[in-house]
Amino acid sequence: MLKGTMAYFKGLKTTAKYLFKKPVTIQYPDVKRPVRERFRGRHELKRFANGLERCIGCSLCAAACPADAIYVVPGQNDPAKPLSPGERHAAVYEINMLRCIFCGYCEDACPTNAIVLEHQYELSFYDRRSSIYTKDMLLVQPEDGYGEVPPVLEQTGRQLNPPAQIDL
């Protein structure tokens, strides 16, 4: 009987110890904890400094995705008003967040660093349909673009560059 009572106090001792410690619980959503630099959250489709979309609609991300979460339908750029450098862009770009396992393979596969897993992790929906994030939702604002367009992507409207004009 006494033994039982002692055990009761022993347990309370642990409780009492934590009563005066700083709590580890974070009051989400009032308080949000910063994530690590390499945290893999919701994707963003990036742009270049000049505002052109980085995504060229190559579907390599979709090919790399182990969860088959990405759906890309490519389209042809209007040379007068291109959406992305070169001939091709993504006409449809969708990620199903319910399928995604946030592995980051898409990021690795992307030849233009267009798809990047960012820090946003608040992904909940009331229905399955809204788990599909479309291109509009994923694409960053034009002013958030960065980096110059690499020459490899400058495909249309190019003229011969000097060394090539030396005829063999």
Place this chain on the structure above:
Amino acid sequence: MPDEVTLTIDGQSVTVPKGTVVVEAARKIENLIPVFCYHPKMAPVGMCRMCLVKVGTPKVDRGTGKVELDTDGKPVIQMMPRLQTACTTPVSEGMVVVTKDAEVEHAQKGVLEALLTSHPLDCPVCDKGGECPLQNLTMGWGPGQSRFDYSDKVHFQKPIPLGDLIYLDRERCILCARCVRFQDEIAGDPVLGFDNRGRSWMIISKSDPAFDSKFSGNTTDICPVGALTSADFRFKARVWELQPVPTVCNHCPVGCNMTFDMRANEIMRVMPRENDAVNEIWICDRGRFAHHFVASPERLTTPLVRKNGKLQEASWEEALDLVARQLDGIRESAGGKAVGGLAGPSLANEDLFAFQRFFRETLGSPNIDCRPGTALDLPLDDFGAEYGLTSGTDLMQLGKGTVVLVFGADPEEEAPVHLLRIRNIAKRGGTLITINGRATKLDRFAEHTLHYRYGAETEVLAAMLKPLYDAVPPEGKRAALRGFGDLRGVLANASAERAVANAGVDGPTLEKINQALASATNLVIFYGQEALRAGTSVTAGLANILTLARKAGAPNSGLVALVPGANARGALDMGVRPDRGPGYSALKQPGMAAHEMFDAARQGRMKALYIAGLDPVQADPTLAEALKKVDLVVVQELFLTATAQLADVVFPVLSVAEREGTFTNAERRVQRFRQARRPVAPQRPDWQILQSLARQLSAEAVIAASANVSDKSRRQARRAEEQARKRTDWSYASPAEILMDIAASVPLYKHISYASLESALGVWGRKPNEAYYFDGTSYENTGGLGKQVPAGAENGGTLSLQPFNVRTFSQPAERPWKLIATPFLYDDSTLLNGSALLNNRKARPVAALNPADADSLGLKDGDVISIASGRGELRLSVQRTRLAPQGVVLVPLHVQGVPLVTVVEAGVTAVAIRRAEG
């Protein structure tokens, strides 16, 4: 064997025929020598140097001329001082080839590195990426790293359209000349070429309109890089995302094997599927680019029923019930004979069989036909089946000793891939003879060509038959030919001189043709729409040539009738015709042909017309009047055609991409197509609609049958009931079951089943893993090769000669011109709906006149003329072209704005031409 050579490749010995090149010999033992410019279907050129190998030959002592032996008694091998291109080096006895060693590897790496210096490396946006030989060979044999500075690359404007259908990306081109060689060697349209030199070396189109070829799409398949891409598939999807579904082309009687490459339930592109017995690895541009009708937004989606004079959407139950009740009423009141049925030659065998059952058994009507019932209807062709190409004939295997006669046909327009195959026979040493009323493309490859005067076809045939007829030995043989005597009188006056005089053909050529026919080992005769339209005497004459040359039923010989429609042969085999039942069986009572049905309709004798997959009103607008007199017009269609607009009930059907079925091609090969697409609307396959109706209608028939037998003996009663049950048994769950029924009831199709059509055994094609370097060329055939049904003449028995008469064509002086209806591949058929890419290629509504004739009439290009026959008149603008023979006006068939039906009278129509006023 003197014609075989044994050599050693990487220590493995292989025996191949003389003249084989090293690449092919290595292929045989699955040793893959990487290649770019070499293609197994084309002559080697040695342009890319990718296939470099070490080659040695046994050393021959100059003095003795004997092979020198070393101390072990083995021949001394002398290696050639430099690496050789394996694609151009023919094998020789005792040759030693090394394909894998440091030196070869060094060379291969070097070639790839050099190729990649001027390659843009834009694989992520390149349509070839994923099935690109350059990618594959770089992975397998490449250096892994380049010493070349990326910013030093050549850049060009891109893409450059090489015509409407094909785009060129100069940066990607490795100048292997596969495309140029394909156009020269295989398609026979030498429209591509090289321009400039050095860095500015490029592929150009030399024709106007640019890249003017019906086979241009194939160049995108064989281009080993992404330099040539098709406008249709450009940036549509990545190739690894596609699901290829085996299918059969539904556009023409060749029946090319293809795949629908699907993504997200849409056809992304059409690719050829290897089948040597049909299309090798090629398809034409109509087959490749005219698939858009499937996803056209204009497709019918729900049944339509006429209410208050307007077609309105209805449910299936309502529409079916309405049709069943009305048909039942008509059957009761006016009898089955008051119902007529037309089913088009693009429907599957299963539909057609169900169609004739529905008419003959359920409705008790003998009136069915597979033609639209206009003045342009072709006679029903039986000879293509009776004397057809014997089963087991593979045109791919024919060459020396084979005579191919093409009579009254323009395969380029009627059956494009046959043009390639016929040409290939000629290239392998066969003798090609073309006999036509006008110049066709095939003439270019023919050894002998005759151009007859239109209307004098039988004169030429008589002159060809005569020597064959006289050569038949008198004893025994003559008696073995039924109808031999009948021909004697007809041919009594025939002679080459007469043909020269009356048909205007060249005498010496005719002589040579007759010699060729007499000495042929194999004889294949193609005939097309012009021959068919010229009357049965012409096709009978061709059949008689085959018989008299003793090639009827002989292996590798026979007739090929190019009847328009993907399943025209199937329609005839299934008995969708007034005069014969399935399998050409005799009928107790023939029914009305299509045009007779319309005549009956005009007189009010036709109470109901059921039209599936045909558009008679589009072909002849005057038929609308006849249709209006019919109480019930039911149309089964993909689109709301001119005929469907006049119907009382319209049933929407599934297209070839959304269902299963089989087609029988011109060579009588039965081939299976599969469902590639989920239907997006509640359409139904043709056979199912007929089955639903038949079930409703037969329920009553069974009751009637059992009611009738009460006073007969029990045995009779049982038989009647049995028959009624069989007649009323409509319990097909799938097209496969209909095919089982066909196999059971049509002796010709005895051995045909879905399982037998699926066999892909015996595909020569690729060896395992070869796709690795011939990638993108076409698909391996996994969907089955189909199966040929036997020709009538193969069954043995007495052969008969067909009634043949020499006919002369005379025309009244006031109508001195001859009007000829000419078929075009790109016409205004509903199957081209939605394929806007091909619009520029479509036949234009013009009347083609020889420039000399046009001059004599004082006509310039674009002048409007009136063409008047005894029946009517037609106005068209003039196109001056040398392709039109003198005295002839060529008018395109099935082209909108050309009411040909109002003027044509027969195969040749005498017309008057004058400049139209105003």
